[in-house]
Each structure stands twice: as C-alpha cells, then as structure tokens.
Amino acid sequence: MIFRIFLFLIIACCANLAFAEGDAIAGRLKAETCLGCHAVTGYHNVYPTYHVPKLGGQSAGYIQSALKAYKSGTRKHGTMQANASALSDQDIADIAAFMASHK
Numbered sequence: 001m002i003f004r005i006f007l008f009l010i011i012a013c014c015a016n017l018a019f020a021e022g023d024a025i026a027g028r029l030k031a032e033t034c035l036g037c038h039a040v041t042g043y044h045n046v047y048p049t050y051h052v053p054k055l056g057g058q059s060a061g062y063i064q065s066a067l068k069a070y071k072s073g074t075r076k077h078g079t080m081q082a083n084a085s086a087l088s089d090q091d092i093a094d095i096a097a098f099m100a101s102h103k
Helices: 002-021 024-030 032-038 060-072 078-085 089-101
Strands: none
Touching: 024 032, 024 089, 032 089, 060 078, 060 089
C-alpha cells in the first residue's frame, strides 16, 4: 500500500512538471502579437522612445517572470500590462517556451 501511494505521488509530480513547462508549438500562435515588436532587430518604440528587446532565445523563466509581473502590475508598462492581463498561466508558459526556442 505504501508503495502505491509513493508511486502515485511520483507520477502526479512528474505530470505537473510537464504541464508547467509550456508548449512551444501552442506558444507560436499565442505569441503572434509579441512578435510584432519583440522579433524585430533594432526596433525602437516611437513614444516614449526606447529600445524594444528582441526576445527570441531569451530564457523561458525570465519571460514567464516578466509576463507575470506585467500581469500583476508590479512591472509597469501600459502596453505590456494590457497584453499580459488576458493571459492565463498556461498561455504565459507556452509563449515563454516558444520565445525561448525562437532564435
């Protein structure tokens, strides 16, 4: 009986880890809006003027952290907050997986 409980806990933990990582294929479609700015080399926003970072190849963990901070409002940027506010945690994980794999 103890072995079965232990085995169940191991399987449950592994299933959650796979889900939390994000799906780069699903993220491709979800990231279309992101690519308009973050896939353009040397892109600068018009007002206020600043360099828009190219995110392809960036760490998935960093992208997830940044999107969650925009969504919660702890990281300020009107356009990014508006875009991130509608994203689920799974959307964020998928977009981050895609951007990390997109060179």
